[in-house]
Amino acid sequence: xxxxxxxxxxxxxxxxxxxxxxxxxxxxxxxxxxxxxxxxxxxxxxxxxxxxxxxxxxxxxxxxxxxxxxxxxxxxxxxxxxxxxxxxxxxxxxxxxxxxxxxxxxxxxxxxxxxxxxxxxxxxxxxxxxxxxxxxxxxxxxxxxxxxxxxxxxxxxxxxxxxxxxxxxxxxxxxxxxxxxxxxxxxxxxxxxxxxxxxxxxxxxxxxxxxxxxxxxxxxxxxxxxxxxxxxxxxxxxxxxxxxxxxxxxxxxxxxxxxxxxxxxxxxxxxxxxxxxxxxxxxxxxxxxxxxxxxxxxxxxxxxxxxxxxxxxxxxxxxxxxxxxxxxxxxxxxxxxxxxxxxxxxxxxxxxxxxxxxxxxxxxxxxxxxxxxxxxxxxxxxxxxxxxxxxxxxxxxxxxxxxxxxxxxxxxxxxxxxxxxxxxxxxxxxxxxxxxxxxxxxxxxxxxxxxxxxxxxxxxxxxxxxxxxxxxxxxxxxxxxxxxxxxxxxxxxxxxxxxxxxxxxxxxxxxxxxxxxxxxxxxxxxxxxxxxxxxxxxxxxxxxxxxxxxxxxxx
Amino acid sequence: xxxxxxxxxxxxxxxxxxxxxxxxxxxxxxxxxxxxxxxxxxxxxxxxxxxxxxxxxxxxxxxxxxxxxxxxxxxxxxxxxxxxxxxxxxxxxxxxxxxxx
Numbered sequence: 001x002x003x004x005x006x007x008x009x010x011x012x013x014x015x016x017x018x019x020x021x022x023x024x025x026x027x028x029x030x031x032x033x034x035x036x037x038x039x040x041x042x043x044x045x046x047x048x049x050x051x052x053x054x055x056x057x058x059x060x061x062x063x064x065x066x067x068x069x070x071x072x073x074x075x076x077x078x079x080x081x082x083x084x085x086x087x088x089x090x091x092x093x094x095x096x097x098x099x100x101x102x103x104x105x106x107x108x109x110x111x112x113x114x115x116x117x118x119x120x121x122x123x124x125x126x127x128x129x130x131x132x133x134x135x136x137x138x139x140x141x142x143x144x145x146x147x148x149x150x151x152x153x154x155x156x157x158x159x160x161x162x163x164x165x166x167x168x169x170x171x172x173x174x175x176x177x178x179x180x181x182x183x184x185x186x187x188x189x190x191x192x193x194x195x196x197x198x199x200x201x202x203x204x205x206x207x208x209x210x211x212x213x214x215x216x217x218x219x220x221x222x223x224x225x226x227x228x229x230x231x232x233x234x235x236x237x238x239x240x241x242x243x244x245x246x247x248x249x250x251x252x253x254x255x256x257x258x259x260x261x262x263x264x265x266x267x268x269x270x271x272x273x274x275x276x277x278x279x280x281x282x283x284x285x286x287x288x289x290x291x292x293x294x295x296x297x298x299x300x301x302x303x304x305x306x307x308x309x310x311x312x313x314x315x316x317x318x319x320x321x322x323x324x325x326x327x328x329x330x331x332x333x334x335x336x337x338x339x340x341x342x343x344x345x346x347x348x349x350x351x352x353x354x355x356x357x358x359x360x361x362x363x364x365x366x367x368x369x370x371x372x373x374x375x376x377x378x379x380x381x382x383x384x385x386x387x388x389x390x391x392x393x394x395x396x397x398x399x400x401x402x403x404x405x406x407x408x409x410x411x412x413x414x415x416x417x418x419x420x421x422x423x424x425x426x427x428x429x430x431x432x433x434x435x436x437x438x439x440x441x442x443x444x445x446x447x448x449x450x451x452x453x454x455x456x457x458x459x460x461x462x463x464x465x466x467x468x469x470x471x472x473x474x475x476x477x478x479x480x481x482x483x484x485x486x487x488x489x490x491x492x493x494x495x496x497x498x499x500x501x502x503x504x505x506x507x508x509x510x511x512x513x514x515x516x517x518x519x520x521x522x523x524x525x526x527x528x529x530x531x532x533x534x535x536x537x538x539x540x541x542x543x544x545x546x547x548x549x550x551x552x553x554x555x
Numbered sequence: 556x557x558x559x560x561x562x563x564x565x566x567x568x569x570x571x572x573x574x575x576x577x578x579x580x581x582x583x584x585x586x587x588x589x590x591x592x593x594x595x596x597x598x599x600x601x602x603x604x605x606x607x608x609x610x611x612x613x614x615x616x617x618x619x620x621x622x623x624x625x626x627x628x629x630x631x632x633x634x635x636x637x638x639x640x641x642x643x644x645x646x647x648x649x650x651x652x653x654x655x656x
Contacts, residue, residue, distance in 0.1 A: 026570075027570070027571065029611075029612045032611055033570075033611055033615050033616075047568055047573060047615060047616065048573075049575075049635075049638060049639050050573070050574060050575060050639065050642055050643070051568075051572070051573035051574060052573040095573075096573075097571060097572050097573065098570065098571050098572075098573065099571055342646075342649075344647055415634075415635060415638055416638065416643035416644050416647040417643060424638075424644060424647075426643075426644065426646070426647040427644050427646050427647065430646055430647075473634075473635070476632075476633055476634065477634075478634060
């Protein structure tokens, strides 16, 4: 894991000192809100419906147990005892008081975390595959490159006032778990002969105009990455529209100018940028890579795992859903679900954070990950330790065996917290999870991605959910639109709107009809919801969604 | 049936705490909607809004909210205002009931 250098610490201490003074000047009346707001947003502090919200970046989703404990301490000392992990691998604290925020930022800095560029028209937190450095299917760990981009983009003077926010995601695996095709820049590591480089995707994004990113370079040598990314952002900074907020993202720039024009401009800019780097980026990258050396994993006998798997059905269920293949067969990647049926997706209490930190320290080489699907990952656990880990998770109420299933729902905070929201997301997620649990169909349904956003900005990734749900305000009533057939992976697709929206009350029965119809329609358990949808098209799924009862209730 | 025009209340977030506050008849701020002064005359409410917006040392984001008189006191007209007035859904907080204060 990357450890802050003295320079990093000094930089952060100075930024925090400045913000402390800005807060003091706001509170004593020297600064108006209009003057102060840009400062607080630069430091990740929003004002939401009921309170301030502090968004803390978790670069490429990687945390040490000390960092997780610090988040727990902050939640308890300055907030209301919990935090919310987001689809961009951030954590949000929902209830800080303005005067406490400088202390919170100092506490974060002690463990090498900050909230810089978690808001504003800047390059945001760089996200990555949450299984990076551990997955069996990976070419190489993408996080050194993600850290290089983080260092380059943080306080980059040229890119502090972009036309709009800018999000970058990186994966080292052909199986895209980082939603790279829905980012402003997506980077997919690919091999060409003995050389690894990147497929560079540009202009993806969700929000009110969802677009799947386009390939601007099918193979970019690794050494060229930073100057090439800088060339893209520079072209966007020049061409991106500043006249209309809704047309300001790079996806619109690419759409309006065409990928070929953008590519030509980037390729023209690239050599200029590369010359200016003079190799310094590769020196920095080499230093970063040394810090991401994989943990030494001693060979372990898997006998205890095999015995528990054979004899304990609860453990077996957990192992079948919550484990992913590690590059070492005697180890596993464990996903800890923050989606117990009826829980708030992505929320973790301080007590839960501490349990996870302790378990990471004891069984997981001190490493945790935050997934964009709002779960916590222990990336390196010996299979021999899994029965004990599972017992500890059960005792803490963290052993829900539902990863990748219907109740493993992405949901944004929605109108329970967010000032931009047009409807609530959380209660809908809770009701769906409770319904599938009551029906006992979850494991039969198999792999299913339900994603809920409380407004058109799509923080809940509804466009790429197999079932997407978008909450809207229709004439003063919370109304939910359903999209079907979305896909967030390497075969990314935007879901199609099924038809008229539903009231909250009508939505849950409609989804129940949809899920039961899928069970009838599929060619056996091996055909997932998405596969069946692709084979059959939307008609039978729409018919189920808008059954006789649904037609009457649909808003 | 003619719908009665909504009453207006001046609302904002508290500068230090961020919590929702309502303008009272005496020109102070209360966390309880029941304490809000309700204006029937929108023009008068607008003048109050201008006065309240000057109090930048105490509140942030001052605006007028539509309120109706319900059987148990004032009620926001729109669900967004209802969530502002009442806080997140109880279900959204139930995991943390002991910590909520």
